[in-house]
Amino acid sequence: ACANKAKVAVLATGVNPGFAMDALPIALTAVCEHVERVTVNRVQDARIRRLPFQQKIGAGLTTEQFARKVRDGSVGHVGLTESIAMIADALGWPVDRITDDVQPKLAAVTTSSEFLAVDPGYVSGIIQDGVGYVKRRPVIRLHLEAYLGAPESYDSVEIEGSPPLSMKIAGGIHGDIATAAIVVNSIPKVLSAAPGLHTMRDLPLPSLRP
Numbered sequence: 001a002c003a004n005k006a007k008v009a010v011l012a013t014g015v016n017p018g019f020a021m022d023a024l025p026i027a028l029t030a031v032c033e034h035v036e037r038v039t040v041n042r043v044q045d046a047r048i049r050r051l052p053f054q055q056k057i058g059a060g061l062t063t064e065q066f067a068r069k070v071r072d073g074s075v076g077h078v079g080l081t082e083s084i085a086m087i088a089d090a091l092g093w094p095v096d097r098i099t100d101d102v103q104p105k106l107a108a109v110t111t112s113s114e115f116l117a118v119d120p121g122y123v124s125g126i127i128q129d130g131v132g133y134v135k136r137r138p139v140i141r142l143h144l145e146a147y148l149g150a151p152e153s154y155d156s157v158e159i160e161g162s163p164p165l166s167m168k169i170a171g172g173i174h175g176d177i178a179t180a181a182i183v184v185n186s187i188p189k190v191l192s193a194a195p196g197l198h199t200m201r202d203l204p205l206p207s208l209r210p
Helices: 002-006 023-031 051-056 063-072 080-091 175-191
Strands: 009-011 034-045 097-106 123-134 137-147 154-162 165-170 196-198
Touching: 002 196, 009 175, 023 034, 023 080, 023 154, 023 165, 034 080, 063 097, 063 123, 080 097, 080 123, 080 137
Parallel strands: 009 196, 034 137
Antiparallel strands: 034 154, 097 123, 123 137, 154 165
16 A cells, blocks of 8 residues: 555565575466476585574574564564465465474584584474365475575475476575575566555566666
8 A cells, every 4th residue: 555655576585485495486386287296406515694683583592482482573584485476376286285494403513603503402494385285185385494504505496287397496596695686686577566565476577677
């Protein structure tokens, strides 16, 4: 309402939500004649991320502290349910229910980053799963692992349909660089958009600004 009143366009975007676990899988379905299930995985070694990110995934906490912070919303990824809703809306799927489960990843050995060290038994990060159901059948699954010492970082999308698609970005999408880049690269699309609040599926596909 505020954007319409001010006659400006507002875009909600970022690397995730905004690209890795919603806009990207939606774009991949463009070459499918039908889709049965969408699975997206994002696995990150949080040792290379900034301190606020490491704190947001609960690194260094006890399991009790982790559980409290999940309840008050200060730990955990925000946006899985919204990403599931956006994928479902793009595919025309009437989702009955969306779940969002957050669990701690416990360190088996001492693991350190530039900012903190996590001893065995303490939380090194999160494992989070969002699932969207249609007629009680899980059709969209978003799986996120972000913890200190993850042996492999990657982003992947699996689409069951015709044709089936399997995509994996080895090393993953760099969260900090990509967050800034997609905002800057989306500016031309926002400037030419109609007033109001937009998501990534509302606007033309952004690309690197010349």
